[in-house]
Structure formats: structure tokens, C-alpha cells
Amino acid sequence: DTGVSQNPRHKITKRGQNVTFRCDPISEHNRLYWYRQTLGQGPEFLTYFQNEAQLEKSRLLSDRFSAERPKGSFSTLEIQRTEQGDSAMYLCASSHLAGAQETQYFGPGTRLLVL
Amino acid sequence: AQSVTQLGSHVSVSEGALVLLRCNYSSSVPPYLFWYVQYPNQGLQLLLKYTSAATLVKGINGFEAEFKKSETSFHLTKPSAHMSDAAEYFCAVTLSGNTPLVFGKGTRLSVIA
Numbered sequence: 001d002t003g004v005s006q007n008p009r010h011k012i013t014k015r016g017q018n019v020t021f022r023c024d025p026i027s028e029h030n031r032l033y034w035y036r037q038t039l040g041q042g043p044e045f046l047t048y049f050q051n052e053a054q055l056e057k058s059r060l061l062s063d064r065f066s067a068e069r070p071k072g073s074f075s076t077l078e079i080q081r082t083e084q085g086d087s088a089m090y091l092c093a094s095s096h097l098a099g100a101q102e103t104q105y106f107g108p109g110t111r112l113l114v115l
Numbered sequence: 116a117q118s119v120t121q122l123g124s125h126v127s128v129s130e131g132a133l134v135l136l137r138c139n140y141s142s143s144v145p146p147y148l149f150w151y152v153q154y155p156n157q158g159l160q161l162l163l164k165y166t167s168a169a170t171l172v173k174g175i176n177g178f179e180a181e182f183k184k185s186e187t188s189f190h191l192t193k194p195s196a197h198m199s200d201a202a203e204y205f206c207a208v209t210l211s212g213n214t215p216l217v218f219g220k221g222t223r224l225s226v227i228a
Contacts, residue, residue, distance in 0.1 A: 033215060042205050042218030091158055101166055102213045106158035
């Protein structure tokens with residue numbers, strides 16, 4: 001079990017550019033979550049998938065954000081026309097939903113800096 | 116809606132001393148509660164979770180937490196702090212055990228030699 005991986009680990013971009021992050025979940029995990037963490041705060045939920053279906057999106061996820069999980073395995077999170085306020089750590093977590101309970105396992109995160 | 120409050124953004128203890136990190140929750144139904152630890156520039160690692168099976172939950176690295184419904188608390192403790200425990204600790208809640216986590220703001224633990 002190799003754990004959740006995220007790429008890239010760091011991204012610096014200029015305001016107005018588009019960026020895309022990738023998350024590879026633990027093998028066989030059917031759920032995948034995206035969270036955003038700003039400095040000094042706890043992670044905040046953005047969106048999540050069960051297999052390839054996007055089940056919920058937070059109000060934090062503006063229309064500049066889009067996430068996909070095309071084959072129910074890896075996921076991408078794209079931010080269009082980045083703003084300085086998008087600077088944060090983007091965390092991915094995966095879980096295997098069996099019955100009513102799950103435990104989310106987190107990746108190392110992608111740290112985004114928008115200049 | 117559920118929420119979590121972590122009292123104390125920064126806690127400092129001496130090596131070998133008791134660690135106590137406080138977490139209070141608000142939930143309309145019996146919650147599922149979690150403690151995660153985050154080391155610098157890393158993701159979150161699960162320490163322990165409460166799922167109603169037992170009120171005293173033992174986790175990794177010698178940590179444990181007790182669920183107290185009357186106090187709506189889920190405080191994290193460790194009898195003897197190690198230098199390696201220095202990190203950020205997050206308490207989180209979810210209503211049904213299979214929905215997105217709601218995190219507290221975190222408590223940074225410093226351990227003094």
C-alpha cells in the first residue's frame with residue numbers, strides 16, 4: 001500500500017494562469033476528497049467523488065475550480081484564472097466506504113503560491 | 116451543522132510532561148470524531164477515531180482520547196511528551212461516518228527539552 005500521492009508538491013504561478021493538480025488515491029479506494037488548507041487554519045472541504053461520480057461540492061468551490069475523476073481512479077483539480085487568494089495547500093484524501101463508516105487517508109498536499 | 120472548537124492555538128509542554136489538547140464538538144446527532152496530526156510540510160496522519168464502539172479510544176504513538184457526551188468533548192492526551200510529538204494537531208467531526216470531515220483550526224504542540 002503506497003499511500004495517497006499528489007503531484008506536484010509545490011506550484012508557483014502568476015495571477016491569471018491556470019493550474020492543475022493530480023491526486024492518486026490508495027488502490028481500491030472508492031472515495032476521493034479534496035480539501036484546501038490556508039495558513040493557520042484547518043482543512044476545508046471542497047468536493048468529493050465516489051468512484052467517478054462527484055457527489056458534493058462546497059460553496060468554497062467557485063466556478064473557476066473544476067475537479068474530475070474520469071475512471072474512478074486518479075483525480076485532477078483545476079483552477080482557472082488563479083487569484084492570490086487561491087494560495088493554499090490543496091489536500092487530497094481517499095477512503096474505502098464499506099458499510100456506514102470510512103476513514104480518510106491524506107496525501108502530502110500540493111502547496112500553491114499565486115504571485 | 117456540525118462544528119469543532121479546539122481551545123488553544125498553541126500548547127507548549129516540557130519533554131516527559133502530560134499532553135492535553137482540547138476539542139469540543141457541536142452536533143445534532145451522535146458524531147464520529149477524529150484526531151489527525153500534521154508534521155511540517157506534510158499531509159495529515161490519522162491518530163485515532165471515535166465511532167461509538169468505546170468512549171476511550173487508543174491511537175498511535177501513545178495518544179488516546181475520551182469521548183464525553185455530557186461535555187461534548189473529545190480531548191486528546193498522552194502521558195509523557197516526546198520531542199517527536201511536536202506538530203499541528205487537528206480535531207475533526209463527521210455526522211454519519213461517511214461524509215466530508217469538518218476540522219477545527221488546529222493546535223500547535225511544542226515540546227521543550
